[in-house]
Amino acid sequence: DAGVIQSPRHEVTEMGQEVTLRxxxxxxxDYLFWYRQTMMRGLELLIYFxxxxxxxxxxxxEDRFSAKMPNASxxxxxxxxxxxxxxxxxxxxxxxxxxYGYTFGSGTRLTVx
Amino acid sequence: xxxxxxxxxxxxxxxxxxxxxxxxxxxSASNYFPxxxxxxxxxxxxxxxxxxxxGEKKDQRIAVTLNKTAKHFSLxxxxxxxxxxxxxxxxxxxxxxxxMLTFGGGTRLMVKP
Numbered sequence: 001d002a003g004v005i006q007s008p009r010h011e012v013t014e015m016g017q018e019v020t021l022r023x024x025x026x027x028x029x030d031y032l033f034w035y036r037q038t039m040m041r042g043l044e045l046l047i048y049f050x051x052x053x054x055x056x057x058x059x060x061x062e063d064r065f066s067a068k069m070p071n072a073s074x075x076x077x078x079x080x081x082x083x084x085x086x087x088x089x090x091x092x093x094x095x096x097x098x099x100y101g102y103t104f105g106s107g108t109r110l111t112v113x
Numbered sequence: 114x115x116x117x118x119x120x121x122x123x124x125x126x127x128x129x130x131x132x133x134x135x136x137x138x139x140x141s142a143s144n145y146f147p148x149x150x151x152x153x154x155x156x157x158x159x160x161x162x163x164x165x166x167x168g169e170k171k172d173q174r175i176a177v178t179l180n181k182t183a184k185h186f187s188l189x190x191x192x193x194x195x196x197x198x199x200x201x202x203x204x205x206x207x208x209x210x211x212x213m214l215t216f217g218g219g220t221r222l223m224v225k226p
Contacts, residue, residue: 042216
């Protein structure tokens with residue numbers, strides 16, 4: 001298995017632009033998580049899905065952030081409009097049931113200028 | 114929600130020495146206790162985990178011990194090597210919180226050759 005696949009690896013965008021981050025979980029995994037990592041705030045859970053259904057989005061910072069999981073093999077995290085304070089590494093992770101740990105993707109380093 | 118603290122925040126050891134990192138959590142309903150390792154610029158990776166019905170687990174040079182009464186668990190690394198240098202995160206999970214892991218703030222381990 002190729003693991004959790006995220007794209008793009010790096011994204012540089014101007015303030016006000018729309019940004020879309022993509023994630024393909026490990027085949028067969030039924031949970032998918034979006035995390036944001038910064039030096040100041042560490043690893044923050046933004047949202048997670050179970051069987052494609054959003055379960056907890058209480059970590060989504062504000063209405064500028066949205067996430068979808070249209071099927072078991074694909075999820076997106078969208079920021080519109082983007083702001084410099086959104087600059088961070090965004091990780092996607094997946095897991096199989098509740099009994100196991102997470103497998104993280106390689107992350108997307110987002111820079112908003 | 115779960116309150117998670119790691120100590121120390123940084124740890125410097127000489128190659129060959131042992132390292133111990135402690136994680137304290139607040140929710141007595143927590144039942145799964147993993148440790149993740151994140152090398153610079155890489156993704157967090159699960160290195161060892163333990164469940165609430167077990168007091169200790171070993172895997173070669175690493176071990177995790179759990180004290181449910183005191184609500185803490187620790188990562189032990191013996192015979193440290195330079196490649197052990199990384200940031201380590203604990204991430205306990207409460208059964209009541211779905212499949213959500215709450216990550217600690219991280220411990221930066223530096224192994225000096």
